[in-house]
Amino acid sequence: MFLEFTMRCLKKDFVKGAVFHFYNRAVDGGLLFREKSDYNTFLIKLNLFIVKYPADIFAYCLMPNHFHFLLKQVDDDPVYRLFNYFLSSYVQTMNRKYCRKGRFFESPLQHIEVFDPDYLIYLCQYIHYNPVKAGLVKNAESWEYSNYPEWINKRSGTLFTPALRDAYFGNADKYARSLEDHEMYLEEMKELKLIWD
Numbered sequence: 001m002f003l004e005f006t007m008r009c010l011k012k013d014f015v016k017g018a019v020f021h022f023y024n025r026a027v028d029g030g031l032l033f034r035e036k037s038d039y040n041t042f043l044i045k046l047n048l049f050i051v052k053y054p055a056d057i058f059a060y061c062l063m064p065n066h067f068h069f070l071l072k073q074v075d076d077d078p079v080y081r082l083f084n085y086f087l088s089s090y091v092q093t094m095n096r097k098y099c100r101k102g103r104f105f106e107s108p109l110q111h112i113e114v115f116d117p118d119y120l121i122y123l124c125q126y127i128h129y130n131p132v133k134a135g136l137v138k139n140a141e142s143w144e145y146s147n148y149p150e151w152i153n154k155r156s157g158t159l160f161t162p163a164l165r166d167a168y169f170g171n172a173d174k175y176a177r178s179l180e181d182h183e184m185y186l187e188e189m190k191e192l193k194l195i196w197d
Contacts, residue, residue, distance in 0.1 A: 014078035019058070019114045021123055022083060025066035027103045033064055034098070039145045041093055042067075045086045047158060053082035056161035059124040061146035063134065068127045070114070072161070083109050121168055124151075125182035132183070140179060152176045 014020075026032045033039045039062055050057075056072040073079040091104045114120050128151065131143035140148045149155035151165055153172040169175040 019072045021112045022069040023110050025106045027106050031064050045089050049086035055079045057159045058164045059127040061127045061130050
């Protein structure tokens with residue numbers, strides 16, 4: 001349905017009001033988060049640095065070997081600086097904790113600017129459904145390392161800006177139903193692929 005190019009944004013693209021999908025994965029198929037405390041360390045560091053480098057976080061999900069963030073730049077300070085600082089701090093902490101050296105991420109931070117409102121909503125659904133698709137949990141609400149619980153009013157967290165949800169869905173129940181529709185859509189695509197293969 002949607003095509004996302006892997007070309008990273010240019011510095012001139014980082015302007016106030018722009019929306020970006022940021023993502024990256026661990027080097028050599030490894031893990032970014034080996035245990036629960038690693039996820040918590042990552043989120044604590046993000047909470048600390050987002051005070052200095054503010055952004056509106058629409059959707060995020062931390063997976064064992066990668067992460068996704070969908071956010072909006074709220075001022076003239078490029079939002080990638082948030083990631084530069086807090087990811088650097090996280091990597092230093094993990095290197096000390098696990099007595100490791102060398103690259104931690106597979107590539108430089110990946111970022112795509114999102115223009116299409118439909119694609120923006122699709123990305124929220126894709127990001128929140130990721131742990132279910134990977135077989136980590138049976139439903140998105142059970143994965144504590146995303147802000148889906150905030151989207152459906154099951155948790156009150158700081159890493160969530162409700163403006164997008166409220167503008168497109170009006171309330172939490174409608175978004176929850178949209179994620180169910182997303183799941184059905186993926187199942188239909190899987191069946192079509194089997195038919196055409």
